[in-house]
Amino acid sequence: MTPDICPNCGADIPPGARVCPECGSDEQTGWSEEAYASGLDLPDEEFDYDEFLAREFGGGTPKEKRARRWRWVLVLVMLGLLLYYLWP
Ligand SMILES: [Zn+2]
Structure with missing residues (x-):
C-alpha cells in the first residue's frame, strides 16, 4: 500500500x-x-483502514452486505414517511 x-x-x-x-x-x-x-x-x-473501507463500501460477507442494504432501505423509507407527513 x-x-x-x-x-x-x-x-x-x-x-x-x-x-x-x-x-x-x-x-x-x-x-x-x-x-x-x-x-x-x-x-x-x-x-485496518483497508478493511474498514472494504466493510463500508462494497466488501464484507454476504450477510454484512444484506444488513447494510436494509439499513439504507430503512433510512430511505423513514425519509419518505417524513416527507409525506411534513409536506405542506
Ligand atoms: Zn521520500
Missing part, C-alpha cells in the same frame, strides 16, 4: 505512485508496512 506522505522524507506521494518523487524510496526500500506504521506512530494492528 502506498502512503500519502513518504515516511522517509515527508514528501507528498501522488495517488497510485509506486515510488517517492522526492527521495525515490519505494515499497522495497522505504515504506514497508512497518516503516509506514512507525513513521506515523500508529499502534500496530489497531485500525
Whole structure:
C-alpha cells in the first residue's frame, strides 16, 4: 500500500505512485508496512483502514452486505414517511 506522505522524507506521494518523487524510496526500500506504521506512530494492528473501507463500501460477507442494504432501505423509507407527513 502506498502512503500519502513518504515516511522517509515527508514528501507528498501522488495517488497510485509506486515510488517517492522526492527521495525515490519505494515499497522495497522505504515504506514497508512497518516503516509506514512507525513513521506515523500508529499502534500496530489497531485500525485496518483497508478493511474498514472494504466493510463500508462494497466488501464484507454476504450477510454484512444484506444488513447494510436494509439499513439504507430503512433510512430511505423513514425519509419518505417524513416527507409525506411534513409536506405542506
Ligand atoms: Zn521520500
